Amino acid sequence: MRIASFNINGVKARMPRLLEWLDETKPDVACLQEIKSSDETFPGDAFHEVGYRAIWHGQKGFNGVAVLQRGEETPHEVLRGLPGDDEDTHSRYIEADVNGVRVVCIYLPNGNPVPGPKFDYKLNWMQRLRTRMTELLEAEIPAVVIGDYNVIPEDKDVWSPKAMASDALMQPESRDAYFRLIHDGWTDAIDLHHPRGGMWTFWDYQAGAWQRDHGFRIDHALLSPTLADRLIATGIDKEYRGREKASDHVPVWIEIKD
């Protein structure tokens, strides 16, 4: 089973690229972030027409996540919204069971500028995420927490640590929160298979970042111990960044034994 994640930066604007990617790579599960769509305007029918059933947690204009499953079965929703803060109105989290695997699709807050309330929100969100992920570990559920983490884990994951030094994506507090998850027992699937780094998943639209290969790795798949045992392969679909009307992120994927 192949589980993919794609920050699409607007489902409406990305629909041609997205349908093309589903047709060409046929992931069994596709987790989407930044759909930037309300629940009412999300194109669920269009995905059904090309062989996918979907659940989503939308929000007008910003954020928003979705889980697509290939075939006629709809992902079995477990949670919508990250628990732990009733005041949090952002749509950044959806959790579902798909073919016996718990799939958690996340769009973690960016956190810029540092310092400030947005950075505080990011760190608080990561704390709440750790609480939920610990529950999954304790229940020994085969799980993958996949999506846009907005964290550059190590210097090998960015084209220039110096250029990005003041960014929320690689502050020590952001990295510490990420590595607490790793130390809890989660496996960074892409890092496991590509330990030397250089696996960018994002290139900015600005300043010719794609042409200069000024990218970094912020889209991750964290596997619970029992799912990590079943990991076969990982990768990123880099070529989609070079196509017309591309997202600034590329898809990342994991392949696990059935």
Place this chain on the structure above:
DNA sequence: ATGGCGTGTTTCACACGA
């Protein structure tokens, strides 16, 4: 130090992203 590009809505200007 700033803006650069792209997508969205509050649309011919601004918020937000990373």
